Amino acid sequence: MFISIHDLEVRKLEFAESFAPGVIDLGPDLIQRTALKATGRAELLEEHHGGKNNIQDIRIVGGFSTQVELKCARCIEPVVQDLSSEYDLLYRPAGTVTREEEVAINEAETEIGYYTGEGLLLEDTLKEQILLSVPIRVLCKEDCIGLCPQCGQNRNLSPCDCAEKISDPRWAALAEIKEKLKH
Ligand SMILES: [Zn+2]
Ligand SMILES: [Zn+2]
Known part of the structure; x- marks a missing residue:
């Protein structure tokens, strides 16, 4: 209009x-x-x-x-x-x-x-x-554990084989940064 x-x-x-x-x-x-x-x-x-x-x-x-x-x-x-x-x-x-x-x-x-x-x-x-x-950042749920930084699998749906090595939540944060750098 x-x-x-x-x-x-x-x-x-x-x-x-x-x-x-x-x-x-x-x-x-x-x-x-x-x-x-x-x-x-x-x-x-x-x-x-x-x-x-x-x-x-x-x-x-x-x-x-x-x-x-x-x-x-x-x-x-x-x-x-x-x-x-x-x-x-x-x-x-x-x-x-x-x-x-x-x-x-x-x-x-x-x-x-x-x-x-x-x-x-x-x-x-x-x-x-x-x-x-629009919020700058939204989460599907508060405790979303995100994608595996190694194999890229959605860990909310099923754990992957690398899950044990990367249980440290700091890895999730790193993965997020990596993800952002890609874009
Ligand atoms: Zn999510
Ligand atoms: Zn994985």
């Missing part, structure tokens, strides 16, 4: 959208399992900088919820996770913010983005918000 500054000049926009899995590309590591529901509103905030120098910011306030599938950080089995988050975002026309202003905004901890042209796609905003709300 395109949020156009020209429409917002007329009135603020209330939205309640549903996006089926696949409509928004979340990248290769994240699988969307249920419809993504997003509600909220978009409005125009005009900043007057004297003369004709007005800046039109787009503010988007709302929330989303969906369910995604990630990979366990230790055994890479799928983990299903509910995701939801609220957002209150400000988008400025690209190229209008000075360095000093940007610092001030960051200090105010307002989330700020930029749009170019006539507006922005709600889908892009949602994608960004989803990726921000």
